[in-house]
Amino acid sequence: MTKTVTPIHEAVRERYAGYARSGSTCCGDGKNLLYPEELLTAVPGEVANFTLGCGDPITLADLQPGETVLDLGSGGGLDCFLAAKKVGASGRVIGVDMTAEMLERARAAATRLGVTNVEFREGYLEKLPVEDGSMDVVISNCVINLSPDKPQVFREVFRALKPGGRLSVSDIVTNGELPEAIQKSMEAWGACVAGALDVKDYMHGLGGAGFVDVKVQPKGDASELIESAGLKGKIFSAAITARKPA
Numbered sequence: 001m002t003k004t005v006t007p008i009h010e011a012v013r014e015r016y017a018g019y020a021r022s023g024s025t026c027c028g029d030g031k032n033l034l035y036p037e038e039l040l041t042a043v044p045g046e047v048a049n050f051t052l053g054c055g056d057p058i059t060l061a062d063l064q065p066g067e068t069v070l071d072l073g074s075g076g077g078l079d080c081f082l083a084a085k086k087v088g089a090s091g092r093v094i095g096v097d098m099t100a101e102m103l104e105r106a107r108a109a110a111t112r113l114g115v116t117n118v119e120f121r122e123g124y125l126e127k128l129p130v131e132d133g134s135m136d137v138v139i140s141n142c143v144i145n146l147s148p149d150k151p152q153v154f155r156e157v158f159r160a161l162k163p164g165g166r167l168s169v170s171d172i173v174t175n176g177e178l179p180e181a182i183q184k185s186m187e188a189w190g191a192c193v194a195g196a197l198d199v200k201d202y203m204h205g206l207g208g209a210g211f212v213d214v215k216v217q218p219k220g221d222a223s224e225l226i227e228s229a230g231l232k233g234k235i236f237s238a239a240i241t242a243r244k245p246a
């Protein structure tokens with residue numbers, strides 16, 4: 001575990017607390033285009049459209065009734081609520097986030113929606129507040145890139161999963177090294193750019209933590225930020241899956 005909370009955690013927290021307070025999102029024109037429309041009909045518009053994600057880990061995870069799901073960096077809770085529908089009353093979803101304002105927003109939405117199989121816990125990806133071997137599936141949407149200690153996150157996810165459990169993640173990755181100025185920019189960290197891992201390092205990192213069947217599938221890039229920074233083709237959103245051996 002990163003021993004102390006780092007300046008990166010603080011910069012990221014400040015940025016996402018702002019989004020939680022204002023209800024605005026980072027990308028797009030306010031309409032959520034990341035998921036199939038029929039999936040989003042499960043929740044009201046104000047929840048469906050508050051996404052800071054970069055993909056659709058719900059469809060990727062192929063969740064089944066009765067499964068226990070952990071969402072890393074749950075933000076406003078959208079993926080948790082969509083997962084809760086999929087796993088049903090016999091399943092359970094836990095969202096973990098380090099930002100108090102996000103947790104407040106997600107818990108308020110859970111109360112409004114009347115969902116009883118979702119819980120939001122305060123905590124860090126680098127020290128997950130869950131029991132060893134307790135999760136069938138770990139999902140995450142555009143968060144692992146924000147961690148300054150990814151090997152620790154991968155170890156924690158491996159610890160949290162049951163034997164045979166799976167990881168289904170949307171995240172930002174790179175194709176080669178980013179310019180040094182970008183890597184050092186706190187603004188670029190918060191924007192899910194500076195901390196993005198090279199695809200090969202991502203796969204290697206997951207393998208090093210014990211995961212098997214590691215796959216990275218590019219989803220496309222196309223964020224305005226990526227284009228304006230002249231990084232098109234070098235940094236992109238990907239669907240990442242892996243499995244803890246049975």
Ligand SMILES: C[S@@+](CC[C@H](N)C(=O)[O-])C[C@H]1O[C@@H](n2cnc3c(N)ncnc32)[C@H](O)[C@@H]1O
Nearest residue numbers: 016051052053073075097098099124125141146
């Ligand atoms: C880009 S937002 C994504 C939120 C959500 N997954 C979504 O798709 O809308 C990143 C979220 O992860 C949280 N986060 C970032 N780094 C974290 C860390 N190291 N530990 C716990 N939460 C973290 C932030 O507070 C924020 O809510």
